[in-house]
Amino acid sequence: MKKRIVVQKYGGSSVKDAERIKAVAQRIVSYKNKNTDIAVVVSAMADTTDDLETLAFQISKNPADREMDLLLSTGEQISCALLAMAVRELGFASVALTGYQVGVMTDNTHLKARVHHVDNKRINKAFKAGEIVIMAGYQGITEEGEITTLGRGGSDLSAVALAKAIKADVCEIYTDVTGIYTTDPRLVPEARKLEEITFDEMLEMASLGAQVMQARSIEVAKRFNIPLHVRSSYSREEGTMIVKTTKKIEDVAVTGVTSNKNEAKITICAVPDEPGVSARIFKAIAEAGVNVDVIVQNVSHTRKTDISFTVPKTDLAKAIQVAEETSAKIKAGQILHSKEIARVSIVGSGMRSHQGIAARMFDALAKASINIEMISTSEISISCIIALDKVDSAVKILHKAFQLEK
């Protein structure tokens, strides 16, 4: 009989101190049996990475990326060594491996390296010896032997890439929530835990503000069809499976509601309605390193139009400056901006086949006298920019309007 292979990933809060590390070890060994091999990917103990960054910035305002990677990768090396000790203490064979000991091969883009492939030889050797593998997440190595890191949230990516390499049956992502909910349960007590969600829905949820998993790692899981199981490291409750297609005969129209309060709006007034003008504006913003999210350009009746867009609040000052410079060059008008906006979104694979979803959303918001300032849609999501002070109630209203509690 083929053995079941499970990858488990534990985040920094799950291993924040010696007690939590021991608790995680207990959980790991409870899943180990003669028909199951387990490879664990672990993040740095909570705060370790931040503390190391603080030290680096005390020494240099602009530390070299290469040395930053050498520094930051120690966080996961520490936690994987400690977790392997804790597993052995429970009487199970275990081996801690760094990214380079496993062979997590990456390109040489320090601080946000891309994984080329993960070697499975060292892991399979450990499995053969009956060992539970504890691998340091977030780190890799280049062909030249340089240590790299995969960017914040990179341990998720380590876990998915490892799951692919060793043909895992499932990749379990342990976190401090019990799964993916129809919306934030702190905001809407009726929020329901989803049994299943598709990769596409999860990608929309992740990029729209649900911060359970890193988006890149979901993309990779989708590409190689690796089932993900998002669950809590504090309970034994089943979490949410993220899969290619759900088992349901028909997709529900709407799976979840998300909100994002970290955006601000900029409007460039009286932009000359000529070809190439939008391109100039957004090229300038992109060159300043600012990610633009929703863009709305009104239909022009005169020769002038208004262009509105949202940017992260942290980049607002920079974006205003670039907008003003560009406005002067293209002979547009004044720049308006507001931090008092937020985004509310509905997500669901079923939107592809269900009509009237947008209308129902707009109608529900209108009935609550919530004004929609901007609208943006994708194949499986609809987002509205509304007033910041209305967004929490908008989430509640939409959750109810689409009967997500049922």
Place this chain on the structure above:
Amino acid sequence: MKKRIVVQKYGGSSVKDAERIKAVAQRIVSYKNKNTDIAVVVSAMADTTDDLETLAFQISKNPADREMDLLLSTGEQISCALLAMAVRELGFASVALTGYQVGVMTDNTHLKARVHHVDNKRINKAFKAGEIVIMAGYQGITEEGEITTLGRGGSDLSAVALAKAIKADVCEIYTDVTGIYTTDPRLVPEARKLEEITFDEMLEMASLGAQVMQARSIEVAKRFNIPLHVRSSYSREEGTMIVKTTKKIEDVAVTGVTSNKNEAKITICAVPDEPGVSARIFKAIAEAGVNVDVIVQNVSHTRKTDISFTVPKTDLAKAIQVAEETSAKIKAGQILHSKEIARVSIVGSGMRSHQGIAARMFDALAKASINIEMISTSEISISCIIALDKVDSAVKILHKAFQLEK
């Protein structure tokens, strides 16, 4: 012209925080010029190694050596990354390298690995690129890619092994003292800093209690004749050169006085004076993992003799137990012990050719009414076991008797 190659080693107290790391970086670059290549070996920031050990022991009473090495080696990886950042911040090219990136090849004895060889290719490549190399001390890697550490004080060994590999002109050991003194200057204000000392003298000094450098690293430096320069990281003062033979035409008889208060004495009374009895006693003690230092067996006039020996105070209880068990088996008498003893030693290469040194030592102690309980000699040292409460004054008396202040 052949470039001068300098290895510098900085201990944990020299890099204990961001400010000290910046100060060390200033010092390093002040020695760099177009005719000098510098490779620095750095220990973990003060307390880091202890903190990591504490964490490990919170998780397991008996953590696996392999994982302990993975854990402890992060301390030096952190400090080397930070120090390279600090050097770059001063406008000098620099590269931080871990033990395995350099190729510090060791055997697989985790926690106290022996260095087989150090590869010079990566370092020479960095030198060619004009870079100041910052290497993580204390760590190596096995042929199989396992991370090892070299034992406490192992960064000294890393520095000496590196100096050999890259044919350094000198290996500078930076510490918090300004060099090697004729005796402990905190105890004897007249103590004089030595300009030079031989490897052999330094080995005696080190094993007799002067804790400036790890003994193993001095042995390696001696074997490959690598000049060591022990100096302070807090001043630019010249320190002490440790060399094969000093430049002096004739060796001085006595170079230094050391003391050791960490020993205790055990006496096994009425031991049958038969062949093989001593061997049985010390075999049993060795098997208990206790290092015996001075051994004295009195000449026997009857068929019974007393055997006295010293052991580290921390091992006294264990040693007494073994002595009692063995005494019963060999039909010897009672076991006496005392913690109220200490050792005072004089060291000097010149003893080989000077007569009467021992007599002068015993005479000086006798004049001060200090009773000698045990005596032990080597080719270049004489040690006396005396009462603990007399040892500080004995050091002063001997320092004066041999005119070491001059």
